Amino acid sequence: MRILVILLASLAAAGCAVDTASPARVAERFHALITANQEEAACGMLARKTAQRLPSRGQTCADALRELRLGPGGVVTSVSVWGDEAQVRLAGDTIFLHRFSDGWRVRAAGCMPVPDLPYDCEVDD
Amino acid sequence: MRWLKENSLALAFLIMFLFAVAGQAVAGTLEFNDQQRADGAEPVSVLQYVASSAFAVNVAENWQSEYLQFFLFVVLTVWLVQKGSPESKKLDSIGAESDHQQQIGAHATTQSPSWAKVKGLRLWLYSNSLGLVMGLLFLLSWLAQSVAGQAAYNSERLSDLRDPVTWGAYVTSPEFWDRSLQNWQSELLAVLSMVVLSIYLRQRGSPESKPVGASHLATGVEG
Incomplete structure (x- = not known):
């Protein structure tokens, strides 16, 4: 019985130990790069589908990102992680x-x- | 060999269950990966899929409805009867029945389980253990469905660029009740079919059927 309780507790702990720091760091870094006018590096942080969809014909991803003039991100206020999203x-x-x-x-x-409805995003896939 | 024969019913269902779960895992992975590719995400292995909330909710939503079905069947047949059905007890035996009929307390035999020979809480627990365990398994499976369902639902919502929802919001959402009720209705229909069809139809040799020559009016008779 004790082994079962330990096993269940371990599984619950493993299931609940969600890493929210990593996506928060990526989001902060993405905005920091845009603020520092390093759009090309910011493009390198986009998902492939998003990076492909972003530029118009004859435009690079960095050009498109620069054109959008995304405002400063600021501090992280909350993070939700569910599965791989x-x-x-x-x-x-x-x-x-x-x-x-x-x-x-x-x-x-x-x-x-x-x-x-879904969020209305300047950059999406 | 004799052991295999004496346990063939449980073993057959155990083997079919394992094959079905394995098949569900493989088919589910293929379907999941099809969607992953369409969303520009990477495919997952069968093991990764089996550990996902998407697999867990699909398993749990089916388990809860099966245990609910058996819980209701076990408990309601104490009080409700169906004339002509082998799934029903005899029409004059409605209720929990006497200690003599149930072989408990002073009427227990030497072969009776030890908790059937005592009185008080242990006897009450043992007297209702089948219904209680089925009911408990239903509640645990339903709880698991709600937890895994919230995770799978929120993953899907985030993928659709929508806010995730709390557990409270999830268990009152149409998604949760659609998953629950679509399983419940099929289980309830299956029991209804079994109770009614077994009045008129027979399966020779099966304890779930009346003897082939038994009257349509014979109730609580299993062949």
């Missing part, structure tokens, strides 16, 4: 991320909430 709320933005084998990448940024 995460949402990081910053003082000035909401960012959605996906966990790939090489780590968290930005799927959507510059997002504004819309009641009862």
Whole structure:
């Protein structure tokens, strides 16, 4: 019985020990790079599908990101992680991320909430 | 060999269960990965899928409804009867029955389980143990469905660029009740079918059926 309790407690602990720090760091870094006018490096943090969708014809990803003039992100106010998806709320933005084998990448940024509907994002996939 | 024969019913269902769960894991992984590729995400292994909330909620939502079905069947058949059905007790035996009929307390035999020979809480617990365990397994499976369901639902919501919901919001959401009720209705229909069809139809040699020649009016008779 004691072994069962320990096993269940371990499983619960393992299941509940969600890493919220990693997606928060990626979201902060993404905005820090944009603020520092390093859009090319910021593009390197996007999910592949998002990076492909972002530029218009004849434009680079960095050009498109620069054109959007995303405001400063500010401090992280909350992080939600469910499976391989995460949402990081910053003082000035909401960012959605996906966990790939090489780590968290930005799927959507510059997002504004819309009641009862998906967020309206400047950058998404 | 004799042991295998004497336990063949449980063993057959155990083996079929394991094959079905393994099949569900493989088919579920293929379907999950199909969606992953469409979403621009990476495919997962069968082991990763089996450890996911998506698999857990699919398993738990089916388990809870099966245990609910058996809980209701075990408990309601104490009080409710169906004329002509072998799934029902005899029409004049409604209720918990006498200590003599149930072989408990002073009426216990030497072969009776030890908790059937005592009085008080232990006897009450043992007298209702089948229903209690089925009911408990239903509640635990339903709780597991709600926890895994919230995780899978929130993952999907985040993927759709929507806010995640709390557990309280999830268990009052249409998604949770749709998953629960679609399973409940099928289980209740299956019991209804068994109770009613077994009045008129027979399966020779099966204890779930009346003897082939038994009257349609014979109740509580198993062949």
